[in-house]
Amino acid sequence: MVSSSPGAAPRLAIVGGGIGGLAVAAFLHLAGLPAVVYEQASALKEVxxxxxxxxxxxxxxxxxxxxxxxxxxxxxxxxxxxxxxxxxxxxxxxxxxxxxxxxxxxxxxxxxxRADLHSAIASAVPAGTVQLGRRCTGISVRGDSVMLWFADGTSVEADVVIGADGVHSVVRGAVTVPSPAxxxxxxxxxxxxxxxxxxxxxxxxxxxxxxxxxxxxxxxxxxxxxxxxxxxxxxxxxxxxxxxxxxxxxxxxxxxxxxxxxxxxxxxxxxxxxxxxxxxxRAPLARWSHGPVTLLGDAAHPMFPFFAQGAAQAVEDAAVLARCLAEDTQAPPQALQRYESLRIARTTRLQQVSHARAHVNxxxxxxxxxxxxxxxxxxxxxxxxxxxxxxxxxxxxxxxxx
The missing domain is CATH 3.30.9.30 (D-Amino Acid Oxidase; Chain A, domain 2)
Incomplete structure (x- = not known):
């Protein structure tokens, strides 16, 4: 596979086509950065x-x-x-x-x-961005690039992988040692x-x-x-x-x-x-990013729903991540680290207050x-x-x- 040439936009792969995955694709498009969303479902819908x-x-x-x-x-x-x-x-x-x-x-x-919100965000994603029936089964970082493998036997190479694949994230394993829920x-x-x-x-x-x-x-x-x-x-x-x-x-x-x-x-x-x-x-993660791989939404910070901020935080992640990548297209790992530093304290606090609310209620x-x-x-x-x-x-x- 041909690597990105100097000065070219990085090849951006998003694993997961839920609210967070589509939101980051939409914000990247707004910033002039194309991306591909790999969604395991056969149809783009939200449950x-x-x-x-x-x-x-x-x-x-x-x-x-x-x-x-x-x-x-x-x-x-x-x-x-x-x-x-x-x-x-x-x-x-x-x-x-x-x-x-x-x-x-x-x-x-x-x-x-949720389905109405999902559909609205999908309308801001360019046609052809989402590939359906692509269940990610493995991920491997190879220097400055990342390989993704799928259940259908195919694989792709990317310069940046964004794990928006939810609480049971496959991508999370490339960022941190998974801890059991x-x-x-x-x-x-x-x-x-x-x-x-x-x-x-x-x-x-x-x-x-x-x-x-x-x-x-x-x-x-x-x-x-x-x-x-x-x-x-x-x-x-x-x-x-x-x-x-x-x-x-x-x-x-x-x-x-x-x-x-x-x-x-x-x-x-x-x-x-x-x-x-x-x-x-699930305890808050100490980090979301490793090299050219990062996490977003529930893959990064699943939280109890008692402050009604789960989807909102995924959309916030998407906006910040797109901005960081747009500002530093030639150094994606640094952009991902910046995204993490801008977001992790806020989402950790929301995880903690949401957790505490169960006792109060x-x-x-x-x-x-x-x-x-x-x-x-x-x-x-x-x-x-x-x-x-x-x-x-x-x-x-x-x-x-x-």
Whole structure:
């Protein structure tokens, strides 16, 4: 294979065509750098359910030019962090996003189905960028280049490999010694309820969190308000399957919320066939990059979903990585190291605070729970989260880590 000639753009290979992989391809294209995305699936699609799009990711999606495409599917939230008590639905606190979010951060907060976000980002990727049915099975660094091997028996050589291949990343093994994940003791349920079957309280443009002993449940509208997304967290017991294709029954879902407010249980009863997966715990990595190989998104920093920042951090990674590569096309390893230095402290902090939130949400009734509820009533999460929501990689100091 012919190597890149001096002065030519580096050959960029992205392993994984999820939200992070497509986002980095889109930002690289915006910077004038072509890339190839190798995706193992036979069709370009996203699984999963809903997600929250806070201002830090919305401003980047707008920069990509995809908010117009997403607008008909995304739902602007009027209320966020509406915490409710488990047994009676009493509102413990809520945040007025409609009047404050754009004033503070220049953007609204939205909810969307993952598939709609994925499709919107895909629209910013040039035709021919994504190769489907290419499951990466091996990676080897050879001096200044990298070889990738695929399940179909083919291989490619690249000057830079970006591992956007998720929590079970193959690329990660070329960067650091893989460490086994540990079971968190928490499992998640997810479901999409058509809006016509959802109770009135769940149809509002609100992100609502019901919290109680050992459990919590979040719901909000998605898909242009045609559906309500549910995601709930409960003790895992001996359940260890970490797969978004695994399912549960409505009866199993309901059993986890026995004794909770009957209005919430009525919503769960409309859940169809819920998904169920175990949350695995992974410590933050000490490094993401090694020579011409780097990681992005869940491959670099998988985090519990309790701050709703997983997809947002992958898109932030993509924007910073594209900028670093565009500024130093002739020295990719240095560009990758710079990308890591700009991103690792921020994502590590988010991993840590997301991890800690599980304990806070799941307190049993008692003095500690009462103190938490009082704290929630006095809190202003939108302002307290300035370090998350005001972040803009395009405005970051080029000489300092964010």
């Amino acid at each position: 999963g359910a809903g997600l929250v799009l806070a201002p830090n990711v919305v401003r980047l999606l707008r920069r990509l030019g995809v908010m117009g495409k997403l607008a008909s599917h995304a739902v602007p939230l009027d209320v966020g962090w509406e915490f409710r008590r488990w047994e009676d639905g009493r509102v413990l606190s809520s945040e007025d996003l409609a009047s404050s979010c754009e004033r503070l951060y220049g953007e609204r907060t939205y909810t969307a189905h 540990t079971y968190s003791g928490i499992c998640a349920f997810r479901a999409i309820v058509p809006v016509g079957r959802a109770p009135e309280f769940a149809r509002r443009r609100a992100q609502t969190l019901w919290i109680g002993p050992g459990h919590h449940l979040v719901h909000y509208p998605v898909s242009g308000e045609a559906a309500v997304n549910l995601v709930a967290f409960a003790p895992a017991g001996d359940y260890t399957t970490e797969s978004w294709s695994a399912t549960a029954t409505v009866e199993e879902f309901l059993a986890e919320f026995a004794g909770w407010d009957e209005r919430l249980r009525d919503l769960i009863r409309q859940a169809g066939t819920p998904g169920r997966w175990a949350l695995l715990d 799941h307190l049993p009734d008692g003095p500690e729970q009462e103190a938490r509820d009082q704290s929630l009533a006095a809190a202003d999460p939108l302002t307290a989260g300035e370090w998350i929501y005001a972040y803009d990689p395009g405005a970051a100091d080029a000489g300092a880590a964010d």
